[in-house]
Amino acid sequence: MLTIKNLHASVEEGHEILKGLNLGVKAGEVHAIMGPNGSGKSTLASVLAGKDGYEVTGGSVDFDGVDLLDLEAEDRAKEGLFLAFQYPVEIPGVSNINFLRTAINEIREYRKEDKMSAKDFLAKVKTASNLVELDSKLASRAVNVGFSGGEKKRNEIFQMAMLEPKLAILDETDSGLDIDALRIVSEGVNKLRSEGRSIILITHYQRLLEYIQPDFVHVLNDGKIIKTGTKELALELEEKGYDWINEEIAQ
Amino acid sequence: MSNTYTEEDLARNLEVQEYKYGFTSDFKSDTIPVGLDEDVIRLISSKKEEPEWLLEKRLQAYRAWTTMKEPDWAHVNYEKPDFQAISYYSAPGQTKKYESWDDVDPEMKETMKKLGISMEEQQRLTGTAVDFVVDSVSVATSFKKKLGELGIIFCSFSEAVENHPELVKKYMGTVVPHTDNFYAALNSAVFTDGSFCYIPKGVRCPMELSTYFRINEGGTGQFERTLVVADEGSYVSYLEGCTAPMRDENQLHAAVVELIALDDAEIKYSTVQNWYPGNKDGVGGVFNFVTKRGLCERNAKISWTQVETGSAVTWKYPSCVLKGDNSIGEFYSVAVTNNFQQADTGSKMVHLGKNTSSTIISKGISAGESQNTYRGLVQIHAGAENARNRSECDSLLLSDRSGAHTFPYIECKNSSARVEHEATTSKIGEDQIFYCQQRGIDSEKAIGLIVNGYCKEVLNHMPMEFAVEAQKLLEISLENSVG
Numbered sequence: 001m002l003t004i005k006n007l008h009a010s011v012e013e014g015h016e017i018l019k020g021l022n023l024g025v026k027a028g029e030v031h032a033i034m035g036p037n038g039s040g041k042s043t044l045a046s047v048l049a050g051k052d053g054y055e056v057t058g059g060s061v062d063f064d065g066v067d068l069l070d071l072e073a074e075d076r077a078k079e080g081l082f083l084a085f086q087y088p089v090e091i092p093g094v095s096n097i098n099f100l101r102t103a104i105n106e107i108r109e110y111r112k113e114d115k116m117s118a119k120d121f122l123a124k125v126k127t128a129s130n131l132v133e134l135d136s137k138l139a140s141r142a143v144n145v146g147f148s149g150g151e152k153k154r155n156e157i158f159q160m161a162m163l164e165p166k167l168a169i170l171d172e173t174d175s176g177l178d179i180d181a182l183r184i185v186s187e188g189v190n191k192l193r194s195e196g197r198s199i200i201l202i203t204h205y206q207r208l209l210e211y212i213q214p215d216f217v218h219v220l221n222d223g224k225i226i227k228t229g230t231k232e233l234a235l236e237l238e239e240k241g242y243d244w245i246n247e248e249i250a251q
Numbered sequence: 252m253s254n255t256y257t258e259e260d261l262a263r264n265l266e267v268q269e270y271k272y273g274f275t276s277d278f279k280s281d282t283i284p285v286g287l288d289e290d291v292i293r294l295i296s297s298k299k300e301e302p303e304w305l306l307e308k309r310l311q312a313y314r315a316w317t318t319m320k321e322p323d324w325a326h327v328n329y330e331k332p333d334f335q336a337i338s339y340y341s342a343p344g345q346t347k348k349y350e351s352w353d354d355v356d357p358e359m360k361e362t363m364k365k366l367g368i369s370m371e372e373q374q375r376l377t378g379t380a381v382d383f384v385v386d387s388v389s390v391a392t393s394f395k396k397k398l399g400e401l402g403i404i405f406c407s408f409s410e411a412v413e414n415h416p417e418l419v420k421k422y423m424g425t426v427v428p429h430t431d432n433f434y435a436a437l438n439s440a441v442f443t444d445g446s447f448c449y450i451p452k453g454v455r456c457p458m459e460l461s462t463y464f465r466i467n468e469g470g471t472g473q474f475e476r477t478l479v480v481a482d483e484g485s486y487v488s489y490l491e492g493c494t495a496p497m498r499d500e501n502q503l504h505a506a507v508v509e510l511i512a513l514d515d516a517e518i519k520y521s522t523v524q525n526w527y528p529g530n531k532d533g534v535g536g537v538f539n540f541v542t543k544r545g546l547c548e549r550n551a552k553i554s555w556t557q558v559e560t561g562s563a564v565t566w567k568y569p570s571c572v573l574k575g576d577n578s579i580g581e582f583y584s585v586a587v588t589n590n591f592q593q594a595d596t597g598s599k600m601v602h603l604g605k606n607t608s609s610t611i612i613s614k615g616i617s618a619g620e621s622q623n624t625y626r627g628l629v630q631i632h633a634g635a636e637n638a639r640n641r642s643e644c645d646s647l648l649l650s651d652r653s654g655a656h657t658f659p660y661i662e663c664k665n666s667s668a669r670v671e672h673e674a675t676t677s678k679i680g681e682d683q684i685f686y687c688q689q690r691g692i693d694s695e696k697a698i699g700l701i702v703n704g705y706c707k708e709v710l711n712h713m714p715m716e717f718a719v720e721a722q723k724l725l726e727i728s729l730e731n732s733v734g
Contacts, residue, residue, distance in 0.1 A: 051685050073688035082689075089686040093704025102700060103690035110691070142704065163690065 001027045001198045002068075002167055007059035009047045017043040019223035020059070025167070028195040032209055033202050034234060035220035036242045041202045042086060044220070045171040049083040050076050064166060077103075078110040080166030084156040084173050091143040096155070097125065099143050100162050107163065128161035132188040150181035157188045168192070169200045174208040186211030206238040219245055283340045289313060292440055295340045299409060299443070302416060312429035312439030319433045322566075325595035326624040326656055329538060329564045332503045339441045339474070397457070404449040405460055408476050411447035418449055422480050426509040426546045426572065434505040434566075435542040438474045442507070445476035450485040450516075459714050461490040475506040481516035481551075488519040490717055503538045504562075510545030510553055514575065517552040518545065521713050522569075523721050526561035533591025533620070536563025543567065549575030549604070556712045558721040559586040559596060560728040568626065570599035573607035573635075580609040583709040585721075587728050588621030588653070597627035597644075597658075602635040602668070611642040614706050617653035618729055624656040631668040638668045646676040647705055649698070649729065699726035 002025040009018040017040045025031050035041050047054050048061065050073030061068040066079055091099065105115045116124075129139050132154040144152050153173055160168050170189070174182055189212050193199065201214060209217070209231055217234045219227040219242070227233065227245050237245075283294060292313050296306040321331055398405055404415060411419050429439035450456055481487050491508075504526065512518045520543075529536025539562035545553035555569040571580025582598035600609035609629065617623040629640045646655030657674050679701060687697030703710070703722050710718045 049685075049689050052681065072693070073685060074691055074693045077689050077691040085686065085689075089680065089682050091683055091686070091701060091704055093707035094700055099687075099690070099700070102696065103687075103692055106693070106696070107691040159690065 001025050001029075001064055002200075003060075003062040005060045005062075007044075007047070007061065008057045009043060010055050010057055011043075012053050012055060016057070017054075017223055018047065021220075021224055023218065023225060025198045025200065027166075027198055028193075029216065030193065030199045030201065030212065030214045032214040032217045032231075032234065033200060033220050033225075034204065034206075034217060034237060037204075039220045040223045041220055042171055045083055045086075045169050045200075045202055048076075048169060049073060049081065074106070075110070077163075077165075078107050082160050082163055082165030082168045084153075084160060084168065084170040086171040086173075086175065088144045088147075088152040088156055090145045090147075092145050094143050096139050096141060096143050100125075100159060103159075103163060124162060128158050131161050131191055132157045133184050134158045149176040150178065153177055153181065153185055154188070157185055157192075161188070161192055164197075166196065167198045167200070169202065171202045172204065173201075174203055174205060182208070183211060206234040209234045221246070283338055285338045286335045287313075287337070287339055287441065291339055295441060295443065298340060299412075301412060304420060305412060308424065308429070309440050312436050313441075315430050316433065316436035316440055319436055321433050325566050325626070326622065326658075327564050327566065327593040327595050329593070332538065334437070337473075337503065340443060394458075401454050401457070402451040403454060403456055404447065406447055408442070408445040408447050408478070411478070415447070415449070418480065419447065419478065422509070422511055423476075423478055424509075426511060426544045427507050427542050432542060434540040435507050438476060438505045438507040438542070442474040442476040445478075445506070447477075448479045448487065448489065450481045450487045452482045453484040454482075455485065456487040459488045459490050459717075473504055475504075477506070477508040478511075479509070479518055479520070480511045481513060481518050483513045484515040485513075486517045486519075488521070488714060490521050490523075490714065492523040492525065502536075503540070505540045506542070508541070508543040508569075510543075512545065512547050512551035512553050512578075514549040514551060516548070517554075519554045520545070520556070520569075521717055522555075522557040522559075523717065523724065524557065524559045524561050524565075525724060527563075528561050528590065528592050529563040531590050533563070536592070537561065538564045539567065540564075541567040543569040544572065544599075545570070545580070546572045547575055547578035547580060547604075547607075550577045551575055552579040552581070554579075554581040554583070554712065555598070556583040556709065557585070557596075558706075558709070558713070558724065559584070559594060560724055562594075563592055565592075565594040565596055567594075567596045568599055570601070571609060572601045572603065573609065573638075574603045575607075576604040577606045578604055579607070581712075582609075582611045582613070583712045584613045585616070585706045585709045585725070586614070586623055586625075587616045587725060588618065588623045589728055590619040590621060592619075592621045593624075594622070595624040595626055597625045599628040600630070600640055602629075602631045602638040602640070605634070605636040606638070607635055608639040609641075611640070611644070612708055613642075613644045614709055615644070615646045615655055616649065616702060616705070616725075616729070617646070617655050618649035620650075620652045622654045622656070624658065625674075626658045626660075628660040628662070629670055629672075631663040631665050631670065633664040635665050636667050638665060638670075640668075640670045642670075642672045644672075644674040645705070646674075647702070648676065648678045695730060696726075698729055702726070702729060 004021055004023040007018050007021040010016045033041055056069055063079060068076060101121060108115060125139055129136055134154050138151060144155060147155060173185060201212060214231055217229050217231055218225045226249060289310060292309050296309055427435050429436050448460055479489055510518050510520060526537040526539055547553050553571050559565055569582060573580050580600050586594045586596050588594050597613060598611050611627055613625045615623040615625055625644045627642060631638045642659060644657050648655055655676055659672050661670055663670060683701055684694050684697045688694060702725055710721060713721060
């Protein structure tokens with residue numbers, strides 16, 4: 001599904017953040033990426049999604065047979081890449097429904113499919129909002145405007161359910177959630193797991209991984225993946241912190 | 252200049268004029284030479300076979316105009332027009348904008364297609380329609396019949412002068428006197444046509460009145476005059492303008508619009524203005540200097556809604572004089588400027604009566620190198636007990652090179668008044684655009700979406716169909732404007 005080879009990326013001022021990152025994600029797998037602040041986790045998400053302000057200086061990213069780095073941000077989304085934002089953005093005056101309808105039809109047009117009928121669309125809104133227990137009123141309110149922190153994160157997963165991506169990157173979706181919201185969001189994500197869909201979880205905390213069980217856990221440090229393991233690795237990190245890995249590597 | 256013209260004079264003048272402007276339009280003999288003096292005004296009046304009282308009004312206006320100075324307080328820069336280089340009369344319907352459909356600018360065709368304007372309509376707008384006329388006449392006829400049954404008068408200004416002189420005489424110039432300002436005076440002296448509308452007592456006009464229905468009868472002129480009178484307890488919704496791009500060879504447009512809402516009447520006046528804004532380098536484009544004002548008697552309400560995307564320079568302040576007790580004035584505006592456009596627009600709310608209330612919602616959007624100014628005045632007179640006003644002026648910047656300016660004036664002479672003013676300026680967020688892109692919406696569509704969301708409060712006040720067109724127009728006006 002996703003093959004990242006020797007990826008180097010800098011912020012526009014020239015400071016290198018990703019320094020030769022390698023990662024392979026197969027269809028249906030869930031990968032967790034953990035790492036200390038400033039290790040490059042969010043940069044990786046931004047670079048994959050095609051956000052301005054980053055320069056890829058080396059390496060390649062293959063997304064299901066497509067050169068991802070060659071595509072505009074919107075085309076990456078149309079190819080099936082979804083990013084759940086750490087800080088979802090507010091768009092005043094634009095209803096969630098109108099926003100998603102536009103998005104879905106843009107994606108369908110790209111895939112040479114007909115526009116979705118209003119009936120199908122509304123049925124889908126209902127299913128998707130139930131998935132994350134999102135109040136149907138929020139679906140018709142302006143995108144993220146006046147939403148609580150938890151509602152914003154639920155709205156991200158709601159959008160994921162609506163857009164049905166091949167690959168979803170969840171950038172610290174657990175941050176700022178209370179325990180109930182964390183459970184609801186995680187259950188939503190679990191229901192969206194499928195054979196054809198891969199998920200990358202970016203997180204600081206092992207707690208999320210208790211709810212969403214990853215197939216692999218990677219530790220990112222200083223722009224590189226320095227250790228890969230299973231979910232037990234996350235537990236070990238929780239217990240010992242990140243320093244022991246550095247020490248282990250040094251030895 | 253003599254009062255009588257020979258065909259030879261005319262031909263010679265036309266030659267000079269053609270050379271000067273590079274016109275290739277098919278001028279018939281009904282265009283008068285450039286320049287303005289009392290004789291020209293007499294000529295206009297006689298060509299239109301006007302009554303003596305109207306000529307007198309024109310001459311008074313002209314004399315006032317000669318003593319006035321072109322205003323320069325607006326936040327706009329442009330080369331002042333040479334008023335002696337303009338021809339003040341050209342019989343409507345004589346100038347053909349395009350010879351055939353093939354001559355029409357492909358860019359304009361493309362824009363009309365994007366606006367979803369039908370082929371027939373496109374041809375009519377460009378003046379290249381051949382067989383659409385029959386159809387249009389029949390639509391207009393059945394429309395007029397219905398209005399006639401209710402006693403509603405809706406016709407060109409000239410027809411009103413001819414058929415309803417008592418109404419025109421009674422109301423014309425009562426809201427915008429010819430002494431009001433330089434352009435209003437000029438308009439009062441030289442206006443050639445426009446629209447007139449009268450709704451009788453207690454009648455609720457059952458359809459939106461749109462100049463669309465009488466475009467074949469006159470078309471829009473350079474110095475247009477509109478007068479809408481809503482008699483006691485009546486209601487009318489009036490639509491002005493058109494979303495289709497108007498490529499007009501007249502550089503200067505100075506219109507006057509007067510609205511009169513008598514006791515318990517309501518007038519809703521919606522405008523979409525899309526005159527030629529000049530090219531990407533700021534060359535050409537229309538100067539739009541408009542005076543629009545409404546008068547509210549007791550319990551009356553006037554609501555102005557405008558979407559302004561065109562013109563190189565706009566100078567326009569639709570206003571309400573809240574004379575009657577409990578009267579209401581509203582102004583909802585979206586002004587978009589792109590490239591080198593300049594707009595200085597806003598509203599005046601003059602509170603005279605008791606318990607009067609007014610609302611101003613202004614949304615400015617500046618892109619490219621453009622300058623967008625809100626200028627408003629809220630005036631509470633001594634007798635206006637319990638007057639209330641709420642003003643909200645938001646500016647959205649789409650580029651680093653554009654400007655947004657706000658000049659709100661408040662004059663309050665009654666201590667019971669409540670006046671609230673809020674203003675915000677924001678730059679369209681790169682993070683908002685990226686968020687849309689990440690959901691599969693390209694940046695251009697994203698800007699359209701964000702801008703429409705930003706303008707929603709204003710668009711919601713427009714009649715449905717008009718609002719849909721206005722929305723598309725906003726998107727088109729802002730194409731390629733990110734940066």
